Amino acid sequence: xxxxxxxxxxTGALAVAEATKPVAVDLVRARGDRRQRRKMVASVVxxxxxxxxxxxxxxxxxxxxxxxxxxxxxxxxxxxxxxxPASYAFRVPNPVSFxxxxxxxxxxxxxxxxxxxxxxxxxxxxxxxxFDQATGRWRNLRVTHTRSGWIASYPLRxxxxxxxxxxxxxxxxxxxxxxxxxxxxxxxxxxxGGEIVAEQRTSAAEAVELLGAWQGTTYSQxxxxxxxxxxxxxxxxxxxxxxxxxxxxxAFCRKAHGCSQAALGDQFQWLDGRIWQPAAASxxxxxxxxxxxxELLKTVLLPAHGSFMIRFRIIVSLTSPSFVGQLIVSATxxxxxxxxxxxxxxxxxxxxATFPIGIN
Amino acid sequence: xxxxxxSFDEFYASSVRRVTSQLHAIxxxxxxxxxxxxxxxxxAWQRWTRVSGYDDPEGWVRTVAYRTFVSSWxxxxxxxxxxxRHGASADEAGLSPDYVAIIAALRQIQADQxxxxxxHHLVGLSVEQIARETGAPAGTVKARLARGRRALAPLLSDxxxxxxxxxxxxxxxx
Numbered sequence: 001x002x003x004x005x006x007x008x009x010x011t012g013a014l015a016v017a018e019a020t021k022p023v024a025v026d027l028v029r030a031r032g033d034r035r036q037r038r039k040m041v042a043s044v045v046x047x048x049x050x051x052x053x054x055x056x057x058x059x060x061x062x063x064x065x066x067x068x069x070x071x072x073x074x075x076x077x078x079x080x081x082x083x084x085p086a087s088y089a090f091r092v093p094n095p096v097s098f099x100x101x102x103x104x105x106x107x108x109x110x111x112x113x114x115x116x117x118x119x120x121x122x123x124x125x126x127x128x129x130x131f132d133q134a135t136g137r138w139r140n141l142r143v144t145h146t147r148s149g150w151i152a153s154y155p156l157r158x159x160x161x162x163x164x165x166x167x168x169x170x171x172x173x174x175x176x177x178x179x180x181x182x183x184x185x186x187x188x189x190x191x192x193g194g195e196i197v198a199e200q201r202t203s204a205a206e207a208v209e210l211l212g213a214w215q216g217t218t219y220s221q222x223x224x225x226x227x228x229x230x231x232x233x234x235x236x237x238x239x240x241x242x243x244x245x246x247x248x249x250x251a252f253c254r255k256a257h258g259c260s261q262a263a264l265g266d267q268f269q270w271l272d273g274r275i276w277q278p279a280a281a282s283x284x285x286x287x288x289x290x291x292x293x294x295e296l297l298k299t300v301l302l303p304a305h306g307s308f309m310i311r312f313r314i315i316v317s318l319t320s321p322s323f324v325g326q327l328i329v330s331a332t333x334x335x336x337x338x339x340x341x342x343x344x345x346x347x348x349x350x351x352x353a354t355f356p357i358g359i360n
Numbered sequence: 361x362x363x364x365x366x367s368f369d370e371f372y373a374s375s376v377r378r379v380t381s382q383l384h385a386i387x388x389x390x391x392x393x394x395x396x397x398x399x400x401x402x403x404a405w406q407r408w409t410r411v412s413g414y415d416d417p418e419g420w421v422r423t424v425a426y427r428t429f430v431s432s433w434x435x436x437x438x439x440x441x442x443x444x445r446h447g448a449s450a451d452e453a454g455l456s457p458d459y460v461a462i463i464a465a466l467r468q469i470q471a472d473q474x475x476x477x478x479x480h481h482l483v484g485l486s487v488e489q490i491a492r493e494t495g496a497p498a499g500t501v502k503a504r505l506a507r508g509r510r511a512l513a514p515l516l517s518d519x520x521x522x523x524x525x526x527x528x529x530x531x532x533x534x
Binding site: 001002005006008009010011012013014015016017018020022023025028029031032033035178 | 365368369372373376377378380381382384385390394397398399401402403404405406455456458459460462463464478481482509512513516
């Protein structure tokens with residue numbers, strides 16, 4: 001933890017306290033009095049229903065709307081058309097492209113990509129690469145943090161007609177950023193002779209992370225001799241597709257003696273297509289193992305706004321001892337399957353979901 | 361029984377902002393914190409003749425607000441899933457980026473660890489005081505503090521987490 005954690009925590013909380021506008025005390029007293037009266041007539045149920053209704057609303061929420069770029073500014077025979085995701089993926093190269101239409105003759109222009117200024121503690125630098133058609137490779141662009149945002153720029157030779165540019169953008173957001181994370185508009189500016197000849201920017205977008213969840217989240221008790229199935233779903237809320245690795249861990253502990261022994265005698269399997277595959281020994285985590293990533297089950301290409309479900313089952317033998325434990329699946333982007341310079345993207349997004357179970 | 365309105369109003373005015381900021385750190389959501397705190401003060405007023413005689417009425421309000429927050433959400437969703445789905449709320453305008461990062465990191469660790477961390481590092485309670493407020497043994501509080509700090513470390517650093525790091529934290533309380 002940072003050395004100044006406590007100081008930052010207290011300073012931030014003080015700011016929250018100062019900014020808080022509490023409910024007027026007479027309203028609080030009135031609420032207390034109402035509670036008292038309701039208690040007397042035993043109508044508390046109504047209040048609970050109101051609270052539960054509010055929470056249920058908070059879980060849902062409207063789907064993200066598609067956002068359109070602003071009208072392009074075009075001068076001197078230039079026009080510009082920008083295409084960018086409405087929902088970026090965290091810590092994954094996101095494809096952005098733009099097309100310049102030049103009717104005024106060949107020339108060299110300066111392209112500026114402005115990722116905007118995130119109102120956030122930025123620990124990780126933004127990355128922008130552009131596809132070099134001459135070499136067929138992605139070339140890294142220098143990104144600088146300026147007062148107006150994270151900016152990458154490069155000279156570009158444009159000819160008469162259409163010139164298309166493909167970019168990869170990794171956003172400057174830290175691991176602990178909120179999910180979803182609201183992003184400022186992305187802008188592409190074309191300069192010629194120091195003058196802006198074309199400009200277009202997107203609306204505010206968002207960066208979103210993988211979401212993983214087991215179906216059902218309550219404790220599941222399994223008797224000896226039983227077989228039980230579980231399902232885990234990973235969802236990609238971004239409008240960008242990328243490959244995701246799924247890891248599985250079954251962490252078991254003897255009830256009476258703490259987590260000291262894995263239940264190797266109990267058979268975990270996962271459904272690969274139509275075939276149940278046994279989980280490898282690495283999927284059984286003995287507490288104390290310091291680096292238990294578990295077993296890499298599968299790499300799947302998650303489409304934009306797509307989901308993938310994977311099924312598991314446990315076959316508990318009649319002679320199994322009693323255990324409590326958790327099934328854990330982690331999903332993380334597969335850096336080896338990402339476009340561009342994979343070495344630049346070694347800060348994987350990660351979602352982990354646990355499912356407590358017991359063998360009785 | 362006649363309740364002393366003046367002493368309650370004074371208590372409310374002197375403590376409500378502080379308790380709200382503490383609940384915000386614990387819950388990660390300012391609106392939830394304000395609702396839970398308002399409800400807790402209303403409950404305090406209901407039984408003010410008794411609560412006002414406690415050694416630490418502010419601690420009582422904080423505890424009741426936390427329970428209100430937890431119980432109201434448990435009725436609808438799994439706490440962890442709600443955190444993971446929604447991350448930090450959008451009501452953080454005006455807060456420093458560092459504090460937003462801390463709140464976001466706190467939301468990603470286990471609830472009992474987060475509560476212990478906030479009570480110790482923000483409220484300034486000792487292990488024994490936290491044990492009394494949370495109803496957990498002192499040894500458990502120490503373990504929650506240690507695990508909470510371990511879980512926070514990678515979240516507040518620049519380095520990427522490894523799946524194993526998080527899994528180790530997840531099974532820490534198994």
